[in-house]
Amino acid sequence: MGVHLNQLLLVVLLTAAAAAKTQPMSKPNCPTKCGNVSIPFPFGLTELCSLNTSFLITCNKTLSQPIPFLKIDPRVRLLDISLDGQLHVSLPVVTSCVDNKTGESGGYFYFRFNLKPFHLSSKQNKLTVLGAITAGAVHDEDSTAYAPTYCVSMYSNIHNIHYDSCSGTFCCQTPIQHRLSEFVYVCGSNIMQDNYTKPFESYPCGYTFLVKDGAYDFSITDLINFNRSNTFPVVVDWAVGNTCQAAQKNASSYECKSKYSECHNAKVGPGYHCKCSAGFRGNPYLPDGCQDVDECAEESHDCIKGRSTCSNSQEGSYSCFCPKGYEGDGKNNGNGCVISSNRKIIIGFSVSGSILALLGGTLYVYCTLKKRKLNKVKEHFFQLNGGLLLQQQIGRYSGSNELTKIFTVEELKEATNNFNEEMVLGEGGQGTVYKGILPDNRTVAIKKSRISDPNQIEHFINEVILLCQINHRNVVKLLGCCLETEVPLLVYEFVPNGTVYDHLHDQTKSLRLTWKRRLQIAVETSGALAYLHSATNAPIVHRDVKTSNILLDHNLTAKISDFGASKIIPLDRTQLTTLVMGTLGYLDPQYFHSSQLTEKSDVYSFGVVLVELLTGEKAISFERPEAYRNLAVHFLSSMNDGRLLDIMDGSIIDEANVEQLTDVANIARHCLRLKGEERPTMREVAMELEGINTVEKHQWEKVNLSSEETETLLKATPSSSFSVDGVNRRSMHSGSDTLNRISLSLTSGR
CATH class of the missing domain: 2.10.25 (Laminin)
Incomplete structure (x- = not known):
């Protein structure tokens, strides 16, 4: 008796555990099925059990088997509900027949349906017409945005028909237009009665219906034996809310209730879908709907x-x-x-002293020869990489405070723990960057350059000398180099807070960048680029300006980095013909097509950086529609259409001065002009941004526009106050002293 009781208790516990793991699909105390059809939330059989009245399902229990119908149109029978955003329903057939005695058409017949706010899936449904000289159409009842979809099935000699295809003879199929919610589909037979009468003696009726792609296979016998009361499965798209971004701002209206759920905007039309995260399964619209998959x-x-x-x-x-x-x-x-690795066997001390001495002597000779060979290799690389030329150049600048230091490879090995992988900060197209600690406890970044062309050595040395002389607070300082390795090593100051790209796009590394900080980053970056273009011994074009090459120090001060693709333009020239280099999304289109590098190429790239700071979007994103994958194109199109508000980063709109946003957007637009000669110089851009920042700095806490005023300003046509001479007439009311101070700052690199 005791054994049986224990077994019964075990069965009860296992049953309870299984019940506890059952994933809830409907709200508590709500019916979960109508007949054989499951009704998951947000759908429900009562208002309390559904998200709203659009998601109500009525259950007809008068028949032997209960059948569910959509409340929004009770004629539409529900076959299945998918939480991926689709309903499978059945719709009837429209029939039009010809009178065999008179040959007269019975006219056009139709069905009208209203599925709003849901809509037919244009990708998965087909308009199908069956009959001899029969026309069918489906169209939107309330809108003229899309033309009706037509299909006509024609008559032909029976021997010429392909029985296995619906190709236009006696049967035709065609895709339907987008987003049909309130729609009508029509059928008419004998549409060319004067010329064709004989076909209707054998095939007097025509049929039009909507059907899921692949759910109907044409058969010639359907022309005679077709059941008019047939219904066919149709796919309907559904979604909740408006967009993920809008819904997530208000927790009460956000329908992805499970903490293990994710939000995805609907691919067609407004709304979004909720999905359980990887490793979870269930209903993401319920608080405990997504449960761990064992x-x-x-x-x-x-x-x-x-x-x-x-x-x-x-x-x-x-x-x-x-x-x-x-x-x-x-x-x-x-x-x-x-x-697992076994412990090594301890080597016995049985080797005689003579053998130890011999091995020791051999090792000493080997190490001496190896060291001598290593020194020769280092000397070879030192000369090959232009070490002698660099020493001569250093001699010319011996009176300067900014000397180039030539490090030995031993110093840099010690600083990086022999270039340990744990010291790698990152890898890019120009080399690998290691973190290093010098003997004086300075933390530096050591880059293994990929320059190995002997023909470029003199240019490389001149570039190193020039970069070492740059003394600008917003340019990463080049401290020196090592030429004793096959590939030159460059030593930079260490900047600890990562890149602007990380903080804009990588949630795992991001710090919140306020509008005030973003504007300051734009001011500092533009000032540094203007300094490189105009205040150095020879203009330097960075050639790869992007947010991932703008570092932030411990005070979040911007510093331009990665000069591996940079070019020095001789003072007697305005452009340079080069192999095109850069990053897609930031690359100057004119430079890309002509290979003519100018300072204006950096201006275009900086314009993309400005747009990134304004929108928080990536320069290239495959999550946007194909026409707008390029952020610059998306931005310019939005400004031209007066839709600046739609692409602004929502996290900065409330805190930013709307006039500032419009002014900065206008500057970006000028930078992104296709023709380089129509773009401003970096000096003009820097003066404009500094003017905006200086004039408005004391008003950060005073701006308090209503949301309605904000939207009106941002949707207005962008201002054209930016002029190519670098003076913004609206933002320069602080006086000429401000401009003079900006000019002095750009020249001195402060």
Whole structure:
């Protein structure tokens, strides 16, 4: 008796555990089914059980099997609900027949439906017409935005028909237009009665219906035996809310209630869908709807069977543990489980003294020869990389306070722990950057350059000398170089707070950049570029200006970095023909097509940086529509259409002075002009931005525009106050002293 009681208790506990893990699909105490159709939230059979009246389902229980219908149009039968944003419904067939006695058409017949706010899926549904000389059409009832979709099935000799295809003879199919919510589909037979009468003796009726792509296969017998009362499955798209961005600002209106859910904007039309995060399953629209998937119990894991043990983490993932005596990740696609390394056998001290002496002498000779060979190799690379030329150039600047230091490879190995991978700060197109600590405890960034062309050595040395003389607070300082390796090593000051790109786009590394800070970054970056273009011994074109090359120090001061692609333009020339280099999204279109590099190429790239700071969007993004994947194109199109508000970063609109945003956007627009000669110089851009920053600095806390005023200002046609001489008439009321101070700042690099 006791054994049976224990078994019964075990069954009850297992049943309770299984029930606890059942993923809820509907609200508590709400019906979950109508007949064989499951009704997950946000749909429901009552108002309390649904998101709103649009998601109400009526359940007809008068028949032997209950059947669900949409409340918004009770004629539409519901077949299935998918939380991926689709409904499967059935719609009837429209029939039009010809009178066999008189040959007269019965006219046009139609069905009208209203699925608003849902709409037919244009990708998954087809308009199908069946019959001899029969026309069918579907069109939007309330709007003329899209032309009606037509399809006509024609008559032909029966022997010429392809029985396995709906290709226009007796049957035609065509895709429907976008986003049909309130729609009509029509059928008419004998549309060319005067010329064709005989076909209707055999095939008097025509049929028009909407059907899911692939759900209907044409058969010639359908012309005679077609059941007029047939219904066909149709796919309807649904979504909730407006956009993820708008909904997430208000927790009460955000419908992705599960903490393990993600929001995705609908691909067609307004609204968004909620989905459970990877490793979770269920209904993301309910607070506890997404529950952890036990990959171990379902055997959907990739742990090595028989060799490792699967352990579910309850947080959407799992781990594979190797048995005792083995090590590795225990996965099929990983390192697996391998036997642990045994301890090395202790070498006995049985070797005689003579052998030890011989080995010691041999080792000494070997090390001496190896060191001598290493020194020769270092000397070879030093000369090959222009070391002698660099020393001569340093001699010319011996009276300057800004001397180029030539480091030895031993110094840099010690600073980076022999270039340990743990010291890598990042890798880019121009080389690998390591973090290093010099003997005087200075932290530096050491870059392994990829310059190895002997023909470029003199240019490289001149560039190193010139960069070492740059003394600007917003340019990463080049401290020196090492030429004793096959690839030259460059030593820069260390900037600790990452890149502007990280803080704009990488949520794992980001600091919140306020509008005030973004404007300051723009001012500092433009001033540094203007300094490089006009205040150095020879103009330097950076050639790769982008947010990932703008670093932030401990005070969030901007510093331009990565001069690996930079070019020095001789004083007697205004442009330079070069191999095109840069980053897509930032690259000057004129430079790309002509290979003629000018200072205005940096101006275009800086314009893209300004737009990034304004919008928080990436320069190239495949998440935007194809026509707007390029941020510069998207920005200019939005400004021309008066839609600046739509692309502004929502996190800065409330805190920013609207006039400032408009002025900065206008500057960016001028920088992004296709013709370089129509763009301002970096000096003019820097003066304009500094003027905006200086004049408005004391008004940060005073601006308090209503949301209605903000939208009106941002949707207005952008101001054209920016002029190519660098003077903004509206923002320069602080007087000529401000301009003089800006000019002095650009020249001195302060």
